[in-house]
Amino acid sequence: MISEWIVSAFLLFGGLFIFIGSLGLIKLPDFYMRLHGPTKATTLGMASILIAAMVFFANSEHGLSVKEILITVFLLITAPISGYMLIKSALHHKLNATEETKGLDKIEKD
Amino acid sequence: MIEHLAVLPILLPMLAAVILLLPPCGKSLFMRRIASAIMAVITLVVSIVLLVQVTNNGISVYAIGNWSAPFGIVLVADLLSVLLVSLTSLLGVAVVIYSIAGDDKKGNFFHPLVHFLILGVNGAFLTGDLFNVFVFFEVLLIASYSLLMHAGDKHSTRAALQYVILNLVGSSVFLIGLGILYGVLGTLNIADMAQKVPQLQGDDIYIAKAGGLLLLVVFALKAALLPLHLWLANTYSNAKPVVAALFAIMTKVGVYAMLRVYTVVFGDEAGELAHMAQPWLWGLAIATIIVGAIGVLAAQDLRKLTSNLVIVSVGTLVALISLQNEEATAALLYYLVHSTVVTAALFLLSDLISLQRGKVADRLTAGRGVKQPFLLGTCFIIATLSVIGMPPLSGFIGKIWILKSTLNSGQAMFFWPVYLLTSLALLVAMSRAGASLFWERRHKNSNELNDAPNAHPLHIIAIISLLACSPLLVIFAQPISDYMQNAAHQLHDISGGIKAVIKGGL
Amino acid sequence: MTLLWIPLLSLIGSVISSCTAKLSRNATATLTLIAPLIALAITAYHAPAVLAGETLRYTVTWVPAIGLDLSFRLDGLSLLFMFMILGIGTLVILYARFYVSAQDSIAKLYSYLMLFMTAMLGIVMSNNVIQLWLFWELTSISSFLLISFWWHKSEARRGAKMALTVTGAGGLALLAGLMIIANIVGSYDLDTILASKELIQSDALYEVALVLVLLGAFTKSAQFPFHFWLPHAMAAPTPVSAYLHSATMVKAGIFLLARFYPALAGTDIWFILVGLTGLATLLFGAYVALFKHDLKGLLAYSTISHLGLITLLLGLDTDLAAVAAIFHIINHATFKASLFMATGIIDHETGTRDMRKLNGMWRYLPYTATLAMVAAAAMAGVPLLNGFLSKEMFFTETLSSEVLGSMSWLIPVLATIAGALSVAYSARFIHDVFFNGDPIDLPRTPHEAPRFMRVPIEVLVVLCILVGIFPHFVVNGILSAASMAVLGKDLPEYHLSIWHGFNLPLLMSAIAVVGGVFIYMNRKYLFKFQASLPPLNAKKLFERVVYRLVQWSQVNISNIENGSLQRYIVVLLVVVLLCAGWPLFEMQKLAGSAPLAPIDIHNAIGAGLLIIGAIATVIWHRSRMVSLLMLSIVGLMVSVAFTRFSAPDLALTQLTVEVATVILLMLALYFLPQHTPKESSSLRVLRDLSIASTVGVVVASICYALLTRPLESISEFFIANAKTGGGGTNVVNVILVDFRGFDTLGEITVLGIAALGIYKVLSNIPIFSPTKDGEGREWAKDKHPVLLASISQSLLPLALLVSAYIFLRGHNLPGGGFIAGLVTSIAFILQYMAHGTTWINERFDVNYRKIIASGIGIALFTGMGSWLFDRPFLTTWFDYFAIPLIGKTELASAIVFDLGVYLTVVGATLMILASLGNMSGTTVSKEVKI
Amino acid sequence: MELLYASCVGVLVTCGIFLLLKARTFPVVLGLTMLSYAVNLFLFSAGRLTINKAVVLGTSSDYADPLPQALVLTAIVIGFAMTAFVVILAIRGRADLGNDHVDGHIPELSANKKEQS
Amino acid sequence: MRLQGQFKWLPTPIFSLFLFVVWLLLNNSASIGHILLGTILALSIPLITFSFRDRQPTIIKPSLALKQLFIVLYDIVVANIEVALLILGANKKLRPAFIKVPIDLTHDLPITILASCVSLTPGTVSADVYPIKENLLEGEQIGQRYLLIHVLDLDDEEALITLIKQRYEMPLKEIFQC
């Protein structure tokens, strides 16, 4: 019963974060800012949901299952790199940042 | 080994391809040639042994993986399939021998691809499972795509693009048809389908009909039946002739599939679906013959002409399929063997002629003469006489048999005039072609020195081994026609066929 | 048996002469003569029996399936023709020895001539209609070879083609006719057919069959209006003309009429068709012959005219007419062959055949002239020569004919006119060539021909005279035997004698002679009249018809096969629509009886994304990159659908394939234009849209129809046997590696071939590497971003571990060799992307070709391994072992098979991508191993 | 749900074919890919739709039809091989022919404009 | 700094351990069979892929690494909540900026780890590593490296740079001893 509470909590937390990440993708004004949502919020949300799954399956007839950790690990390793590749291509495409952005001069020509 | 004979015509080419890709054949052209030729000959010998075995002992059913039909995939070696397998293997030998004279140097993987193609064709002939037919179709198609690019010029690229894309759409249609049939019949084995089709009830019948018709579309596309023939002339004439010669068997795969599925699954015993497309097929076949003949007349080079001859032969074959009787099927088989061998030989011949005529190649215009007029001329005459159905070569027996089997069908009044006028058109076209290729000179009285090389002995061996079939088909016409009649009888004996394939069936 | 030897001998002769190319001309001729002489002897040996009324037969079955037997018969008609064929053949061979110049290959000519002789013998001896047709066609072929003997001359080529076409067409008609007749009678046996007159003539198809047979006969015998090929066939060497185009081949048509006379003749339609055709040909040929300046042209038209005469006789409704026809066949053969040979000598000696140049030959060639004049007189029907006798009989029969009813009087009148014309052209032949002043501009000065060149003419001319004077003694035997064979009954009474007293036929002959001389003397008015008529050149007309036909074909074909792939696809789709759509309309109700599942939110979202993704792909298709991104959503949603509907293996496969495809498309995008310009007209868009959506609706309908019906399938078996028979709990995988392992073997073969093919396609490709992207931006300089490079190095082992995991569990849980292989490949692709080809090639010395081959090989050998246990190919083996420490473990051959799959997939995928990568790599240090 | 599924297949077929009828190789390849998705879904549906009955023995009491799944798997793999080939062929076509047209002749409109690369 | 493992047959001991654990996790089992199989794979895979590795420093202080791992995980959770709030807040309040952080690390792997940490933690995303190899002149050595970072809401540039260098770069230098 407690586990169901834990699962529910993690699920809700994860769902919320994933949603916020995706919301950021819509709401923020320029590409560079939009990138923050998915690389962070979504990753955390995923981790949370995977923990929920782990707990859930640990209590089901399948017995302890920790392999969901792997997906989390994988996402943690890859998310920064995807973000890096994305921002690199955005810089290459000279996407406009909002006017408020400081330090645009620090970008070197690639 | 003898009990595994039925699977060998599929496994041997596969083995050949594997051997050819691995050391020591992978790197040494010489080794590759030797291995390829040996394996092609072994495949032929095994095919013939299988043919003899089936002739003596009746249908041989081979359950792959020891899972019997309808659950596993079974190979059905009956008189019909082993005949076509032997024909394919023969063609394979000729093509391999011909290519060793130099064509195999011009691109990568020629020999393995040839064996892969043979593997696909033999598989399509032997398998008794409809999805497995699909798989082998894809094997032979992908091999043919690659071989088509063996010419390595612009035209072949353009032709290949069209051929490949069209066939990919065809494969999609095949899968949809298969899905429909599985969705109503719940099985994939051809014999099992034949058992289940008569039991269909209500609207299921029409769903099955849609599936069956879609398969027919695919087979018609492979066979190049009007109006799905449009790809053929361009494809075949832009392939290297040695490849085109091998392709001569490919339309026959479509014809075979049509014959098999149409006769067994939707044949006499299919209840409401019996002979569901007969009138359409009949009309389209006749139209195909006409269009093919027009193409033959229009052709401006020998390869194009030969390609259109293939279309004519497809029309003829499908017309016979649509008659759905034993005699027509027997005639079909005879004609199929004859036309395949002869068109293949003509493709090879067009290559030799091109080689010796210099710039004009095989175009049907005045130009330089060939270096070896007697040799090539004789071969050309033999091929021509066969192809237009003039005695004393195999074409005339095919022609008479076809006329005879259509005579009492009630359709003769449409078919005969078309067929005979087509023969005439072919005669006009071929005599025109021969005159242009061998006789007409661009410059009058020019005795320009022909510096072209003489034909390679292997070229000649390959062509002659194919052309020799034509007189042999006449000389041994009696046993051969008996075989064809038996094969036709076996095919039309649907319940017998089902009994052989499925234990406890019917 | 000896019957068989007759054609066989001449065939052997043909082969022998073709082998004598290196011998002297005399030796060649001598060797060639052996066969026909022996054949003649055999024929003569059989002659007494035949003359006594016997019919000899010899039959061997050959191809019963098509009614073809090797069946020979020898009756009077055959005998007559055989004597002509062999006799004149022998003379022609002798003559040709001197006629053919040293540059030409006489061996070839002889070989063709003997082949032709075989064919003719075959025709006249056939006792099976298919066999008859077979030899009939052989005459067309051998005559084609003979006419085109001087193939370097355009005249010869064109004449040969035309002759082949016309007689070939006739041959086809004949075949059809014969097969119809045989079908009516129920036998291909000539004896049976000839005995079934009533049966044939009462059949509904009698007229059709008759017309077809007559077409065959008329084309071969150059009957009007199919006569036009014959004059052009004169491009052949003169011995050929003498043999084929006067004595034998053209008579094959006549022979056919005579042969089938007992079965087909006797009806009104026979008389009208045959009689009128003969009459028209008789008149037309005689008239045209008069105006020919070419000697051979004159003889050609005269031949046409005489063939018409014989045909007319066969078309007259009296028995005696048939006898007259046979008689004239003999006579015409003798005088016409000798005339051709004489012409050959003139041509040979003077270098021309133009009668406007040839004058006064009497002085140069007195001996030849004498022979020719006798023969020409026979042709004109001068008494004491054979032509007179048959012409007299002809006139007699025209008088008794009632073919035209009340207008039957026209026949004798027209026959007389034709007779007069025939006298006129014969007169011209004699007067214009041998007299009429001096020759003009002859290429050569003529001398008498060699002795042996004249012998054949002498023989024939002597025959003309002998028959003319002692007809009964010389020809009656064979004439009556032949006539009996034609009529199929006892002969009417007739007398072969020179003098029948003063009667109407004699008067007609007299009128003809006088009229003929008169016409010849006033020829210049006729020539003027003829010249005012529009010229009608059959050859040009024929060639124009063929040319038009070819052009028409070319225009049509290029309109149909215009090279547009989209048109081909549209055609295919329309056919698909018809085939799949039509049965839908026959259905009562689309939905079946199975209970439906409700739509839940997940499915709705997934379906929505799928649909919008698909539509977005279409909408953005001109911006290819975006379109590709949209497509990957569709792919993702398809794999989600597979997870949703209980197919984890499919989901995994779809995912991996989808990523590999996207990567591939991305690679392609680099080498292809980035954008698709707008070029479709609105109409085309409309067309495309309607076709696409109709097909979509049809497929969806069928899909719905299937989904709403219950299914009974063979699958229960797989579920029941997967564990016990296949040793795995993942039924899909067990199907793949066991129940239907053969499919999988084929599938990896496809993949392997594709990789090899791709390598092949990319080799020697003209490199095309754009330096800017679609919007004109230069590419980034950073080739291998640092972070990506280092992280991918760590990901590779991880990915390999995952693929090992997926591979090993496949038999029991979702996974398997294919998915594992793709995961491995994609991990390697990541290395390629992160480090580039050069870097990889430096570190990774693996030959993809070998990997593919080993993969397929492993799968193949695993399958063959079962042979060792006497089981069929691909029979799997598995067992459970209790291994210390580890416990109960399953070992299965399926895993080895799956390893083959794995290797093939890895090899193929990497080969594909590496070849693509190598293609653009300009700094590749070493060539990628294939 | 069956109707929704069938509609998805229909839409995929429609979009795939529409792309297939474009005159350039890239849309054609996209069309083929989409068509093969549709075909795979169709073939899959021949075994009917079942939820949560994956054919892994011991995970359920009754199972989905495994055979169409195996068939689709084979079809996917073959489809991948074919797509790969046609993609490469398209590249070769561009290299050999200088453009990516597959509609017989290059329409005038773009013949004048310089090919975008 | 050590660029290569101590044993030729075990080039990356820590990584092998990682693979071994991953194997057990994947199979969700610690049976002897899987331990055996996992060991084999954990040993063989690095050997197979060894040639695909550029020489990178190896972890010399595993315990520190573990500690650092937890720090980063903690930071991730905290930072993400921060970012979530920022996203939910008004766009106008945000002060985006690019900053350039000079880094002392010299090898690609530590730099990658640093960049990843930066990306996963407070409102920052690593954008690039300067200088780019292709921008260097022929034969020129890579001198000072910089990390280009995009910040979602920049308050104090210097403080952020210091934070990154101290909280993430310093421990990395120690772990890898470089």
Add this chain to the structure above:
Amino acid sequence: MLDTVLLIVFSLIGLSIMLNFWRLMKGPSVPDRILALDTMYINVIALIILYSISMGTGLYFEAALLIAMLGFISTVAVCKYLLRGDIIE
């Protein structure tokens, strides 16, 4: 209770995917679309995990794992394409 929570989370993730989709459609730039797609991949993983929980089956774990791996690789491939054109050079 879990069912209710699952429904809520399902809806949240569904909503997220639609938001991703909206960004994917709207762009405006290609990197934006790629970012949207990448996020969508991750959200689909969440969807599959949720699905596994609601169905109580572990059979789809590998699908999730593969999406995680392959989604990353395809994002990298697309970015590499934008940067260099030739993704394997």
